[in-house]
Amino acid sequence: MQIVETSNEGLKRAYSVTIPAADIAAKIEGEVKKIAPQVRMPGFRAGKVPANLVRKLHGPALHQEALQTSIREALDKLVADHGLRPATQPAVELAEGYDQGADALLTVSLEVLPVIETPSIEGIKLEKLIVPVTDEQVEEAVARIGQGQKTFSDAEEGAAARDGDQIVIDFVGKLDGVAFDGGTAEDAPLELGAGRFIPGFEEQLVGVKAGEEKTITVTFPADYPAEHLKGQDATFDITVKAVKVSGEFVANDEFAKALGLESIEQLRGLLRGQLEQETAGLTRTQMKRQLLDTLAAGHDFAVPPSMVEAEFEQIWQQLTQEAGQEENPEEALKEIEAEKDDYRRIAERRVRLGLLLSEIGQANGVTITNQEMEMLIRQAAQQYREQDRQRFVEYIRSEPLAAAQLRAPLYEDKVVDFLFDKAEVVEREVTSDELQAAIEADEEGNSPAKASETVTEEAPAPKKKAAPKKKAAAEAPADEAPAAAADEAPAAPKKKAAPKKKAVAEDAAPSE
Template sequence: MQTKEITNEGLKRGYQLTITADEIAARVDGEVKKIAPQVKMPGFRPGKVPANLVKKMHGEQIHAQAINDTIRESVDGLMQDNELRPAMQPRVELGEGYEEGKDAVLTVELEILPKVEAPTLDNLKLERLTVPVGEDQVDEAIARLAEGQKSYKDAAKTKKAGDGDQLIIDFTGKLDGEEFEGGKAEDAPLVLGSGQFIPGFEEQLTGSKAGDEKTISVTFPDDYPADNLKGKEATFDIVVKAVKVETESKIDDEMAQNFGLDSLDKLKELMRGQLEQETAGLTRTQMKRQLLDTLAAGHDFPVPEGMVNAEFDQIWAQLEQEASSEEDPKAAMKEIEAEKDDYRRIAERRVRLGLLLSEIGQQNNVQVSQQEMSMLIQQAAQQYSPDDREKFVQYVQQEPMAAAQLRAPLYEDKVVDFLFDKAEVTEREVTREELEAAIEAEESEAAKPAKKKAAPKKKAPAKKAAAKKDGEKKAAPKKKAPAKKAEPKKAAEKKPAAKKAPAKKKAPAKKAAAKK
């Protein structure tokens, strides 16, 4: 095999490999010898079929397999002989016009990983901001919990329902006088003013009393999920079976028992633990951002363009999905488009930090065990339907890049923990508001253009901020359910057909290569 370097620019490399016809022919002959003992042909004893007849019967298949194997081994040899560390899968092309009996000319293009100098960790200093959880915070949390546990009691029969009151109703929906599927329910609870139903529905029930029967007309919104109901005018025959008023929520042992706990003290203990866990998570986020900023400030090496593109594509896909759930998707997308260059710079920073953390981990023998990897795969599989879980597990086991993507966040966290242990850490007590402000300030600092550190960056919308967390990826969020529905959330019978069932998730088809 002849090798010729044709590209050597930055991290980009290109090679031309020539595999001679004699090498390919020898490979074919070797394959023929391997399969000849298994070939059966009338008139010949097993294993005695002449090689020329084996070639005649299976030549095309044998030649294709020989070419594929030779190309794979040639590319592997190229990487080994030149000590190349590809950032992503190399692009390999067989020259046009190749046919059996001729030399095979391959073009191999790739980007290599940069040489990264692991930093010295002797002078690493970090500040840990902690938030003590006081009794007043616990009490506030329990008060919010009590407020969310609203209960209702029957009102006087003469009570006219108003906003905040709960109706228990039976309803039957009709289009052109005919009932439509899913438009009927019995003993359905509806809180007036809650926006559970489509516009005009609840308003026409204001002032109703127990025992009232009425027919109302409503028009389904043009963006309603069910095509057969979009923009259609419908009538609903309604029977008001009861009017209920909200009762005062008492914070006592009985309330705690409703949550399966023995007493209010136990509920407070549980709530305190949750708050402490929550603030500990914020503290870790703040420290990690601080650490990443410190590492980013001290390293500025070139990164593979392909890895940056892959990372940017992931960020952009998340932003597009989030924008689609906004009230005005076009306006949201326009705002995001205006900051496209910033997001690409963030993708580059993420890749650089990922490579740096990977180098630190390798230098210090940070490992993800096989047991940890198996747990990761099983946890990730739970987001798929039972029928697709086994397919997902097989996919990850067969695709090294998919396994690397799944492994990356855990490996990164283990390297971060290692660096926390190595750092000189000082602690300072702050309020939760101060801690959240510190996190936001660090995020904003990381998002500034590299050459404009003095100019404060316009604060990104809350939804977009998620994409700007350097080094921290999150799963793409699910789309929000429609804000307005024609059916109650707890109907005794079928819900209106307008509500679509969520589509099953499929095993990912794309290979991830944003981080190692």
């Protein structure tokens, strides 16, 4: 086998590889000897079919298999002999006009990972922003649960409904005086001020009394799910059947037991733990960004263009999908187009920091155990349909590149934790607002890394479960409309939060 380097520019390499015809022929002969005992042919006893007939019968398939095996071996030898660390799967082209029996001439091109000087991990200083959880926050969390467990009882006779009260109504919705599908309900409970119906609906019912009939006029939002109702003016003929007031919430053991707990103190303890976990996650995010900024400031090396392009394409796909869901998609697309160079810079930074974290991890013995990998595979398999899960598991176990992609997020977290342990950390107590402000300040500045161990090439996978169809126009989720009228109430559509500028620059997991 002959290997000749034909190009060496930056991180790009190209080679000419010649596989002798004799090597391919030897593999074919080996396969013939292996399968001959199993070949059956009329006129011959089992296992006694002559080799020349076996070659004639299976020749093309045997040759193709031998050629592919030879190419794989040639690539392995090329990588080993030249000490290459491929950043992407090498591109291989077989010379035109190749015929069986001739030498195979290959052109191989690839990008390699940069040689990174082992980063120094000494002297890293980080500030850890600590947010203590207060008793007031715990009580607010208890009260929020209490709000969800409200009970209502009949108000005094003749009482006018106020915000926070519940009314029970019949209603008929009409467009131009004609009732429309899904706009009618009977005995529908509605909590005033909860914002579960379209804007203007609840507000016009403040002050109504049991037995009262009223017609209100509302305008459906421009983003309402039902196409025929978007932006339309409608009237609702309403009959108030009852006015109810909520009972006073008391945080006591009886309330906790209704939730399946032993005492109110157990509930408070659980909620305190949840709040502490939430703030700890934000603290880690802010610390990680400090760490990545420190690493980025101290290292600047060339990164494989193909990896940057793959990362950028993933970022761009996310951004364009989000822009397409905005109220003004064209304006949103124009905005991200104007910042396209910034997002490409973010992609390059992510790749560079990913490679840097990988280098630090390898240099310091950070590994993913077999047990951790098996857990990752099982967790990832859950997103697929039950009949596809085993196929996904087998695919990950047979494809090293796909396994590397799955392993990368956990690997990054373990390297980051390793660096946290090595760093000089100074703690400072702050408020939730101050911590959030620090995180948002980082979002407007440099982006965090998106580490990957070797490649960003996405691997094919089994189909996921089909997404459930969207509900019909007037069908509202149970948490957005009264349960009795869940299929009929003109529920307020959930507003999509506008993405923050450079939202993609927020802390991202490695190759997904």
